[in-house]
Every structure is written in structure tokens, then in C-alpha cells.
Amino acid sequence: MSTSSTCSQISEALIAGRQEELLKHIHSALEQGTEAEQIMNEGLVAAMDAVGQRWKAGDMFLPEVIRSAKAMSGAMEIIRPKLIESNVKTMGTFVIGTVLRDLHDIGKNLVAMMMEGAGFKVVNLGIDLEPQVFVDAVKEHKPDILGMSALLTTTMPQMGEVINALKEAGIRDQVKIIVGGAPVTEEFAQEIGADVYAANAAATVDKVKAMMSAA
Amino acid sequence: MVQTMNQTVFRGPQFRVLTDSQIERIYGAAIDVLETVGAQFHHEEALDLFRHKSDAVVDSDNVVRVPASLVERALRSQPRTITLQGRSGKHLLRMIPDEVAFGTGSDLPFFIDRTTGDRRRTVRRDVCDAGKIVDYLPEYEFFMSHGIVTDAPNPQTYDRHQYLAMLETCTKPMVLTSVDGEGLNDLWRMACLLCGGPDNFRMRPQFVAYIEPISPLNNDRTAVEKLLLAAEKGIPAMYTPCPSCGATAPASLAGMLVQSLAETLMAVALCYLKQPGTPLIMGGVTTVMDMQTTTYSYGAPELSLASAANTDISKWLGLRMFSTGGCTDAKCLDEQCAAEQMTNLLYAHLSGANLVHDVGYIGSGTIASLDSLVLNNEMIGMVRKFCAGINTDDDHLALDVIDEAGPGGEFLTHDHTFRHWKEWFLPRLQDRSDWDTWTADGSRTIVDRTREETDRILAEHEPEPIDPAIYSRLRKIVKEADQRHS
Ligand code: B12
Numbered sequence: 001m002s003t004s005s006t007c008s009q010i011s012e013a014l015i016a017g018r019q020e021e022l023l024k025h026i027h028s029a030l031e032q033g034t035e036a037e038q039i040m041n042e043g044l045v046a047a048m049d050a051v052g053q054r055w056k057a058g059d060m061f062l063p064e065v066i067r068s069a070k071a072m073s074g075a076m077e078i079i080r081p082k083l084i085e086s087n088v089k090t091m092g093t094f095v096i097g098t099v100l101r102d103l104h105d106i107g108k109n110l111v112a113m114m115m116e117g118a119g120f121k122v123v124n125l126g127i128d129l130e131p132q133v134f135v136d137a138v139k140e141h142k143p144d145i146l147g148m149s150a151l152l153t154t155t156m157p158q159m160g161e162v163i164n165a166l167k168e169a170g171i172r173d174q175v176k177i178i179v180g181g182a183p184v185t186e187e188f189a190q191e192i193g194a195d196v197y198a199a200n201a202a203a204t205v206d207k208v209k210a211m212m213s214a215a
Numbered sequence: 216m217v218q219t220m221n222q223t224v225f226r227g228p229q230f231r232v233l234t235d236s237q238i239e240r241i242y243g244a245a246i247d248v249l250e251t252v253g254a255q256f257h258h259e260e261a262l263d264l265f266r267h268k269s270d271a272v273v274d275s276d277n278v279v280r281v282p283a284s285l286v287e288r289a290l291r292s293q294p295r296t297i298t299l300q301g302r303s304g305k306h307l308l309r310m311i312p313d314e315v316a317f318g319t320g321s322d323l324p325f326f327i328d329r330t331t332g333d334r335r336r337t338v339r340r341d342v343c344d345a346g347k348i349v350d351y352l353p354e355y356e357f358f359m360s361h362g363i364v365t366d367a368p369n370p371q372t373y374d375r376h377q378y379l380a381m382l383e384t385c386t387k388p389m390v391l392t393s394v395d396g397e398g399l400n401d402l403w404r405m406a407c408l409l410c411g412g413p414d415n416f417r418m419r420p421q422f423v424a425y426i427e428p429i430s431p432l433n434n435d436r437t438a439v440e441k442l443l444l445a446a447e448k449g450i451p452a453m454y455t456p457c458p459s460c461g462a463t464a465p466a467s468l469a470g471m472l473v474q475s476l477a478e479t480l481m482a483v484a485l486c487y488l489k490q491p492g493t494p495l496i497m498g499g500v501t502t503v504m505d506m507q508t509t510t511y512s513y514g515a516p517e518l519s520l521a522s523a524a525n526t527d528i529s530k531w532l533g534l535r536m537f538s539t540g541g542c543t544d545a546k547c548l549d550e551q552c553a554a555e556q557m558t559n560l561l562y563a564h565l566s567g568a569n570l571v572h573d574v575g576y577i578g579s580g581t582i583a584s585l586d587s588l589v590l591n592n593e594m595i596g597m598v599r600k601f602c603a604g605i606n607t608d609d610d611h612l613a614l615d616v617i618d619e620a621g622p623g624g625e626f627l628t629h630d631h632t633f634r635h636w637k638e639w640f641l642p643r644l645q646d647r648s649d650w651d652t653w654t655a656d657g658s659r660t661i662v663d664r665t666r667e668e669t670d671r672i673l674a675e676h677e678p679e680p681i682d683p684a685i686y687s688r689l690r691k692i693v694k695e696a697d698q699r700h701s
Contacts, residue, residue, distance in 0.1 A: 154370030
């Protein structure tokens with residue numbers, strides 16, 4: 001079987017969210033000697049791009065998209081080590097959490113899942129987090145991107161506190177910062193010195209990808 | 216004289232979503248959840264109450280499971296009626312089954328600016344304006360802040376500033392959100408100043424405390440702290456689950472109702488252990504997560520359906536109900552807005568819920584709009600007319616009038632018309648004129664007329680002022696809170 005037909009089988013399985021089938025195709029492609037990089041670019045990333053487009057077009061819906069994202073996350077468990085082995089640049093690491101005194105996590109978790117779907121290694125820190133927790137996580141996981149979520153006008157300023165704490169720790173420049181949540185705006189994101197704001201999970205993936213390719 | 220016998224009369228249209236047997240199934244399932252799954256509590260006193268004052272089981276991960284017997288004892292201790300009173304004593308709001316009151320929602324972060332038409336952050340002034348509108352408009356019986364005071368000196372005391380702003384312009388009973396137990400205690404102290412002390416407050420509470428669990432089946436420290444304080448002081452509380460089907464609750468409405476009911480009953484049990492008889496109002500903004508946008512939908516038909524089902528359950532349990540209506544996912548006053556707000560207003564009323572809140576919300580619970588409040592007043596008027604049903608007594612059957620007019624006669628000049636037409640709904644903002652009149656008047660839409668009415672109310676209405684001596688004591692409580700948190 002040709003490599004391209006395997007890649008299209010991988011794509012198909014991923015778009016359909018059939019994880020078992022997806023992993024089977026990936027293993028057989030690897031056995032046939034297909035490069036991990038090719039599997040990722042022509043199979044996985046292409047499929048997730050299609051999923052994103054179909055979602056926006058109203059041809060796919062969240063429960064289906066999440067299935068694909070979860071399958072993607074499983075696929076990346078296999079592919080990521082191989083990419084690292086052969087020195088290929090991976091999508092990187094994304095750390096996300098909800099700020100202090102804020103317990104809202106539905107949107108944050110969706111963003112985390114979508115970022116997994118985009119191929120990132122995701123560390124989800126949880127809710128109601130002290131600024132220090134974000135600082136420690138940046139030190140520990142060395143993420144490319146840090147995401148913060150706040151759903152309350154009263155907790156939004158905490159995102160600024162985290163950025164200050166990162167500055168104080170001297171590591172603000174090591175990470176891109178993206179923020180979101182219902183009361184957050186583009187303007188506010190700029191005010192506190194975040195790099196990017198995204199209004200929803202789908203936009204988050206687009207903006208992050210744009211940012212990564214600009215970097 | 217002939218007397219009529221064995222009549223059954225509808226005082227309004229009859230509406231139900233669930234039969235008693237369906238409710239029994241949902242209740243049975245909720246009890247099952249309480250006995251086998253349980254709910255988590257992040258609060259020591261609550262855990263101790265369950266451990267030592269009841270036969271509940273507290274597992275090592277702070278998950279509490281309660282038996283049906285406790286739940287049913289707790290339910291029996293619930294008052295069947297609660298009466299709220301506004302600060303001036305003029306507005307009473309009695310909650311008994313199938314008496315429906317409408318009110319706003321709270322805390323919206325954004326506000327449609329009336330000069331620019333744009334979205335901006337809500338400030339104190341906006342909450343005062345919303346209060347004025349609610350104070351003036353006859354179809355609103357209670358007030359929630361509509362917007363959130365974002366210009367308070369400290370986010371940790373915004374609730375006191377917000378209550379004071381609400382009190383300045385509104386004399387109707389209120390439902391209040393609070394930061395934590397300390398905040399709620401201050402709000403209660405403020406209300407006690409207005410009604411003459413804790414005993415009076417207990418008899419005629421000035422407000423209901425709005426509190427929420429975290430679906431699924433989780434109770435955070437501040438929520439429980441508020442619940443226990445409410446029980447201690449005799450503050451009526453609502454513990455309203457906000458599940459979004461498919462995300463924090465099953466996607467099937469019945470499953471969501473089971474889970475929400477379990478959450479509510481857990482709070483009923485806890486309040487009972489703290490202080491039997493604590494008035495606990497059932498609630499919920501029960502809706503679906505939109506699977507295209509991820510929005511928590513305020514305009515979905517499922518919201519109306521699930522809220523009405525919850526109201527059926529509340530009546531069966533003997534609890535009062537805090538429901539949702541007059542809200543939309545639309546971002547401005549457009550056709551979608553009117554369609555969604557009207558739909559959920561109508562079904563909330565038909566269901567017979569006691570307090571229907573979030574009236575006027577636009578933008579899926581993120582945007583406040585004064586015009587939306589004014590327009591909803593008109594829509595509630597229509598809904599209320601419909602829900603008043605049809606009177607079939609002799610005067611209304613009008614046999615003699617039909618007889619007098621006879622075939623080919625007329626009714627316009629008849630006394631009966633003169634007496635009865637005022638029972639009809641009288642549109643104030645709707646347009647029923649002919650094309651020529653409408654175009655000659657500038658082809659104005661209902662939104663144009665609503666804006667003018669909002670302007671007029673803001674300019675003309677003067678709410679009854681608060682006694683200056685009491686006002687300065689209220690301010691003192693707010694100031695002291697600011698000092699504690701500075
Ligand atoms: C569900 C809900 C709750 C649930 C939360 C359950 C949970 N597990 O998260 C419960 C009931 C617990 C809750 C509690 C409270 N809530 Co609440 N809640 C909501 C509600 C109705 C929906 C939120 C939601 O889940 N939306 C669906 C998700 C998918 O969308 P989302 O969160 O916006 O996330 C999307 C984007 O914002 C973005 N995004 C989110 N995070 C991030 C992060 C990054 C990095 C990026 C890039 C993007 C991004 O992408 C997401 C996916 O598309 C909102 C109203 C609203 N429309 O926002 C109120 C709302 C946020 N809550 C509000 C309030 C007031 C409260 C309480 C204070 C109420 C009270 N007094 O008790 C408490 C506070 C508890 C606390 N300390 O945090 C207010 C906030 C008002 C304000 N001005 O600050 C709102 C706006 C409702 C209102 N008008 O009253 N709430």
C-alpha cells in the first residue's frame with residue numbers, strides 16, 4: 001500500500017474520531033517505514049485542519065470535534081517521541097489554568113482539548129490557582145504557550161497578577177501568553193501585557209497557529 | 216334563582232411538561248444519586264453536620280451520601296410560602312405555587328451604552344439606571360442587579376456597593392449575589408437597617424440570597440459558607456444549579472433534571488441540619504451547550520422546556536421555584552432577541568414558576584441592556600394577558616348583549632364593550648397602525664419606540680428616596696468592608 005493512501009486512511013479515521021482504527025493505521029504506516037513527520041503533516045495535521053473547517057462551516061459539531069481531538073491526542077502520544085528522536089520540531093507544550101478565586105472551567109477545558117487536537121502537549125493545571133502555581137508550571141514544563149482563563153470581572157485582574165509574577169521570576173519572555181473567558185476582551189489582554197486574546201476555542205487554535213508560524 | 220353546580224373552571228391555560236408518574240421517576244433517580252453517588256463538599260462545618268447530626272455517610276474524599284429519609288424530613292420542614300418585601304414596604308412578593316413574578320438577572324459584565332450603541336463594561340451608574348427602570352415598570356416584581364459594579368474599589372467588596380446602588384433607585388424586593396459569607400452577612404446587615412432588625416427580616420425578608428452548586432454534584436467552600444449563613448440568619452436562599460447539558464450534565468434533559476434535583480436536595484438536607492425550616496428555593500438555569508459555538512445558551516427551547524419541567528417538580532415537592540425567562544443569545548434587540556425572549560417568558564409563566572429571572576439578558580448572559588428591560592415589560596404584559604385565560608361567568612358570556620345587538624347589530628356603542636375592553640392587553644410599544652400612518656410617523660420600529668420610552672423613564676421617574684440617616688449607616692457598612700479589604 002502506498003504511503004499516501006495510508007496517510008489518507010489516517011486522516012479519514014481521525015476525522016471520524018475512530019481512535020482504535022487511527023492507531024492501527026499509524027502503527028502500520030510506521031512499520032512500512034513512513035516517517036513520523038510525514039504522518040503528522042499529511043495525515044494528522046491535515047485531518048485536524050479539515051475538522052476545524054468543517055466545525056466552522058457547521059458540518060461537524062462539538063461532540064464529533066472532541067472525538068477527533070481526543071483521537072489526535074492519542075496519536076500524538078505515539079508520534080511525538082518519534083519526532084523528538086529525529087529532531088523534528090513538535091507543536092510544543094501548552095499549559096493552561098483558571099485564575100485565583102475563579103471556579104469556571106468548562107471553557108478552559110474545551111480550549112485544552114482543542115489544543116490537544118492541534119497536536120500540542122497540554123498540561124491542564126485546574127482552577128482557582130495562585131499566581132505562583134502558574135510560575136512554577138512555566139518553570140517545570142517550559143511551555144511554548146501559557147493560557148489563562150477568567151470568567152468573572154472580579155477575577156480578570158488576576159491574569160495581570162500572574163504576568164507580573166512571571167516578570168518578577170524573570171521568565172515572562174520564555175513563554176507566549178494567551179488569555180480568554182467571557183468578560184475578557186482584546187483590549188484588556190493588551191492592557192495586562194498578554195500576547196494574544198481569543199474569544200472561543202476554535203479561534204484559540206487559529207490564533208495560536210498564526211502566532212507559532214509568525215515566530 | 217338557578218345555581219350552577221359541579222363546575223371546574225380554568226383560571227388560565229393549563230400547562231404541564233411532566234406527569235406525576237414522570238416526576239416520581241425523576242425523584243426516585245435523584246434519591247438514587249444521593250444514596251449511591253453523593254455530592255462533594257469543600258466545607259468542614261457542612262461535613263461535620265452530615266457526620267454528626269445525620270445518618271449520612273461521609274466518604275474519605277469528602278463525598279457525602281444521604282439517605283431518602285433525611286431528604287424527606289428536610290423537605291417536610293420547608294415553608295410552603297415565602298413573602299418578600301421591598302425597602303419601602305410598598306411592594307410585597309408572595310411566593311405560593313402558580314403565582315408568577317418576573318425580575319431581572321444579575322452581574323452582567325457588559326452593557327450596551329445608550330449613546331454609542333456599543334458594548335462596554337458595566338459600571339455602578341448602570342446598575343442604578345436598571346434599578347430605576349425596574350422600580351418604574353409594572354410588570355417587574357423583583358430586582359437583580361442586571362449589571363455588575365465593576366468600578367467598585369475592590370472586587371472583594373463589589374457586592375455591598377452593588378446592593379447600595381440597587382437600593383438607591385429600586386424599592387422592589389431583590390435577589391442578591393454575594394462574594395462570600397462575609398459579603399452576604401454585610402448585605403443582610405444592610406437589609407436589617409432598612410426593615411428594622413433581624414426579627415423583622417426573618418418575617419419579611421428583603422432579599423433572597425442567590426447561591427449555586429457546581430454541577431455535577433460539587434459544592435465549593437464559598438457557596439456552602441453562604442448557604443450556612445443564610446440558614447443561620449433566616450435569609451431565604453436559592454441554590455440554583457447551572458448545568459449545561461452535554462458538558463456538566465447528561466445531554467438528555469431527563470438526566471440533567473435528575474442530577475440538578477440531586478444537587479438541590481443535597482442543599483435542602485444541609486440547610487435542614489443547620490436550621491430546620493430555612494426557606495430554600497429551587498432553581499436553575501438549565502440549558503444546553505451549543506455544539507457549534509460552545510455557548511451556554513440562554514435562548515434554546517431546551518432552556519424553556521427544562522425550566523418548565525423543573526417547575527413541575529418543584530410544585531410536586533412543595534418547594535418554591537426560581538426559573539428563567541426573557542433572555543436571549545442575540546447581541547442586540549433584533550428578531551432573534553424578541554423570538555427567544557418571548558418564548559421563554561411565555562413558557563416560564565405557563566409553568567407557574569414563582570420567580571422568573573434573567574429577564575432582559577442579551578448576549579447569552581453576558582450583556583445588559585436597558586432597552587431590553589423596557590421591551591420585556593411589554594412582552595410580559597402580553598404573556599400575562601394570555602395566561603389570565605378566559606372568564607366564562609354570565610357577564611362574560613354576554614348572552615343578553617348578543618341578544619340586544621341581534622343579527623347584523625353592533626357592539627361598539629354598547630356599555631358592555633365600554634366596561635370590558637380594558638381587560639384586554641393594551642400595547643404601549645407595539646405598533647398596530649396602518650401603513651400610511653406608520654410611514655408618516657417616520658417608519659419607526661419597536662426598537663425606536665423602546666429607546667424613547669427608556670429615555671423617558673430615566674428622565675422622569677423619581678424613586679422613593681432612602682431616609683438619609685439610614686443611608687449613611689448603609690454607606691458605613693460598605694466603607695467598613697472596603698477598609699477590611701484594602
Ligand atoms: C456555567 C456558569 C457557572 C458555573 C460554572 C461551572 C463550571 N464548571 O465551570 C457555576 C454555576 C459554578 C458558576 C458560578 C458562578 N458564576 Co458563573 N457562569 C456560568 C455561565 C452561565 C456559563 C459559562 C460557561 O460555561 N460557558 C460555556 C463555555 C464553553 O464558554 P466560556 O467559559 O466562555 O469559554 C469559551 C471562551 O470564553 C474561551 N475561553 C475561555 N477560557 C479561555 C482561556 C483561554 C486561554 C482562551 C484563549 C480562551 C478561553 O473559549 C471557551 C470555549 O469556546 C456564565 C455566563 C456566560 N455566558 O459566560 C456565568 C458567569 C460567568 N458567571 C457569573 C457569576 C457572577 C458567577 C458567580 C459569582 C455567581 C455567584 N454569585 O455565586 C459564581 C462564581 C463562582 C466562582 N468563584 O468562580 C457571571 C460573571 C459576571 C461578572 N461580571 O463577572 C456570568 C457572566 C453570568 C452572569 N451574568 O451572572 N457559573
